[in-house]
Amino acid sequence: MKKIIETIPNFSVARERDEETFNGLVDISKSRDDVILLDAQSDPDHNRSVFTLIGSPEGVEEVAFQLTKFASEHIDMNHHHGEHSRMGATDVLPFVPTLNTTTEECVEMSKRVAKRIWEELKIPSFLYEESATKPERKNLATVRKGQWEGMPEKLKQEDWAPDFGEREMHPTAGIMAIGARKCLVAFNVNLKTSDVEIAKKIASEIRESNGGFKEVKAMGFSLDDRGITQVSMNLCDYNVSGMHIVFDKISELAQKYGTEVLESELVGTAPAKAFLDVCEHYLKLKDFDAFKQMMEYRLL
Amino acid sequence: MKKIIETIPNFSVARERDEETFNGLVDISKSRDDVILLDAQSDPDHNRSVFTLIGSPEGVEEVAFQLTKFASEHIDMNHHHGEHSRMGATDVLPFVPTLNTTTEECVEMSKRVAKRIWEELKIPSFLYEESATKPERKNLATVRKGQWEGMPEKLKQEDWAPDFGEREMHPTAGIMAIGARKCLVAFNVNLKTSDVEIAKKIASEIRESNGGFKEVKAMGFSLDDRGITQVSMNLCDYNVSGMHIVFDKISELAQKYGTEVLESELVGTAPAKAFLDVCEHYLKLKDFDAFKQMMEYRLL
Numbered sequence: 001m002k003k004i005i006e007t008i009p010n011f012s013v014a015r016e017r018d019e020e021t022f023n024g025l026v027d028i029s030k031s032r033d034d035v036i037l038l039d040a041q042s043d044p045d046h047n048r049s050v051f052t053l054i055g056s057p058e059g060v061e062e063v064a065f066q067l068t069k070f071a072s073e074h075i076d077m078n079h080h081h082g083e084h085s086r087m088g089a090t091d092v093l094p095f096v097p098t099l100n101t102t103t104e105e106c107v108e109m110s111k112r113v114a115k116r117i118w119e120e121l122k123i124p125s126f127l128y129e130e131s132a133t134k135p136e137r138k139n140l141a142t143v144r145k146g147q148w149e150g151m152p153e154k155l156k157q158e159d160w161a162p163d164f165g166e167r168e169m170h171p172t173a174g175i176m177a178i179g180a181r182k183c184l185v186a187f188n189v190n191l192k193t194s195d196v197e198i199a200k201k202i203a204s205e206i207r208e209s210n211g212g213f214k215e216v217k218a219m220g221f222s223l224d225d226r227g228i229t230q231v232s233m234n235l236c237d238y239n240v241s242g243m244h245i246v247f248d249k250i251s252e253l254a255q256k257y258g259t260e261v262l263e264s265e266l267v268g269t270a271p272a273k274a275f276l277d278v279c280e281h282y283l284k285l286k287d288f289d290a291f292k293q294m295m296e297y298r299l300l
Numbered sequence: 301m302k303k304i305i306e307t308i309p310n311f312s313v314a315r316e317r318d319e320e321t322f323n324g325l326v327d328i329s330k331s332r333d334d335v336i337l338l339d340a341q342s343d344p345d346h347n348r349s350v351f352t353l354i355g356s357p358e359g360v361e362e363v364a365f366q367l368t369k370f371a372s373e374h375i376d377m378n379h380h381h382g383e384h385s386r387m388g389a390t391d392v393l394p395f396v397p398t399l400n401t402t403t404e405e406c407v408e409m410s411k412r413v414a415k416r417i418w419e420e421l422k423i424p425s426f427l428y429e430e431s432a433t434k435p436e437r438k439n440l441a442t443v444r445k446g447q448w449e450g451m452p453e454k455l456k457q458e459d460w461a462p463d464f465g466e467r468e469m470h471p472t473a474g475i476m477a478i479g480a481r482k483c484l485v486a487f488n489v490n491l492k493t494s495d496v497e498i499a500k501k502i503a504s505e506i507r508e509s510n511g512g513f514k515e516v517k518a519m520g521f522s523l524d525d526r527g528i529t530q531v532s533m534n535l536c537d538y539n540v541s542g543m544h545i546v547f548d549k550i551s552e553l554a555q556k557y558g559t560e561v562l563e564s565e566l567v568g569t570a571p572a573k574a575f576l577d578v579c580e581h582y583l584k585l586k587d588f589d590a591f592k593q594m595m596e597y598r599l600l
Contacts, residue, residue: 002599004599036598036599054598098595244583247582261584263585264585264586266593268593269592269593269598270593270594270595271594271595272572272594275576278578279543282544282582283543283544283564284562284563284564285566286490286565288565292569293568293569293570294569294571294575295306295572296399296572296597297596298336298569299304299336299399299600300599
């Protein structure tokens with residue numbers, strides 16, 4: 001079976017504001033046969049783009065570097081404005097084990113790429129999430145706090161030397177967060193009620209930060225145009241808390257609060273294994289070997 | 301996305317009785333990069349082997365012919381004995397649309413292969429299932445009735461001229477059934493009861509032949525060593541009657557008859573789409589585009 005790694009680089013550029021740079025990044029994303037650009041989203045208000053690529057470890061590692069190089073040559077952070085917090089031309093560069101690869105392999109990759117980016121491009125970086133060298137560097141928000149404007153000061157603090165590079169920003173490309181993280185599944189469950197308090201209450205009960213399911217982030221929203229509400233989630237490790245786990249719990253809680261689940265939606269993509277776990281659960285599949293029994297795995 | 305076709309040739313040979321021929325068939329099955337041998341099962345009592353291969357249309361078509369050629373050169377039906385009904389060295393040759401291919405493409409392929417087998421090997425054939433040229437040739441059992449010993453007489457009957465070739469058997473390789481069929485999922489549901497009558501009753505209620513679900517064959521069995529019973533099924537078209545459809549109905553009927561479902565099991569492989577349909581059902585997924593949202597499809 002092939003080894004597949006995902007990378008989701010965030011760039012401080014929007015297609016609507018600088019189409020040439022955006023298109024240049026797209027071209028690099030498509031420059032190798034062993035790397036596939038799944039998605040390239042641009043937000044003009046944030047002045048930011050989020051690319052999703054999957055491919056062979058070698059391909060993803062090389063393309064991640066080339067994208068960072070191109071961004072550093074075409075984005076000047078001194079002239080960057082946008083609503084989203086940011087600190088570099090390539091702001092965040094995560095690596096995700098997707099098929100037949102481990103978190104450890106992605107941690108190693110993140111370190112190799114960070115080292116090369118420092119050596120060849122002179123852009124410093126912090127290692128975050130699974131690659132973090134200190135507990136306080138795991139969380140991206142903590143790492144990025146102070147962002148572009150405050151980062152020169154932050155770098156002088158004893159605890160905030162970059163993991164690669166010196167205590168100084170690249171003059172135009174800034175500084176980056178690079179790291180391995182688990183596969184994230186964006187999964188929403190819609191409720192047959194317009195009472196947003198119910199959605200918020202359910203969200204608060206299932207998210208990890210309130211003692212709910214591990215690796216689950218959840219918020220309750222109103223979908224005003226449809227007169228319904230939504231529990232919007234990030235499942236940050238589907239091996240720990242899969243779609244079926246949260247779906248069943250939300251169904252149970254919805255009933256408790258006098259409503260019921262209308263439907264669910266998956267935002268973007270998820271790996272086959274996330275779906276196969278769902279089947280295994282609902283069909284009570286015994287002795288199921290996903291990697292042997294799903295035919296398409298045999299083609300990879 | 302790649303085009304993938306499955307073929308499941310049945311050969312009148314068992315590894316336990318003629319290892320050299322069996323191994324030769326395995327070698328041919330592995331002779332191309334674009335064809336994968338998923339499984340090679342041998343039954344010495346039936347003196348029969350069932351191979352499962354998937355691959356590109358070109359690859360599968362070529363390998364299917366080469367396997368038939370090799371079998372015709374190494375298996376002499378005049379000396380074949382076994383419990384399973386049979387009429388040729390390669391007895392049955394089905395083609396199944398698996399990924400990004402249609403039944404129509406497999407029908408065309410079956411006809412091209414049957415023509416080539418007649419022209420180059422002088423083995424006649426009947427087209428069966430989706431490729432059948434007459435309603436009475438759809439069913440394999442009907443086509444094969446009379447088998448090796450009775451076939452010379454059958455071929456003289458007005459209605460039983462081969463679809464390719466003359467009304468005469470190949471002297472050692474006999475005659476074949478070649479055709480396109482739908483993807484078959486072998487799926488069993490086990491019940492928490494030792495009363496085999498309940499499993500038989502449920503099987504009779506869900507199978508198509510008794511007015512149950514379309515494209516479902518089902519039998520009730522006792523699994524004596526475990527003290528439980530099984531509804532054993534062939535889902536002959538998972539697009540029409542998927543695993544979730546029969547699982548839910550069996551759960552309902554089990555309850556009605558005072559027992560419940562213990563577990564289920566999938567025998568062999570199934571294509572990703574058969575699993576994704578299950579997820580879509582249980583999670584009530586809205587606007588789900590399996591081919592865009594399951595990441596691995598993007599790699600094929």
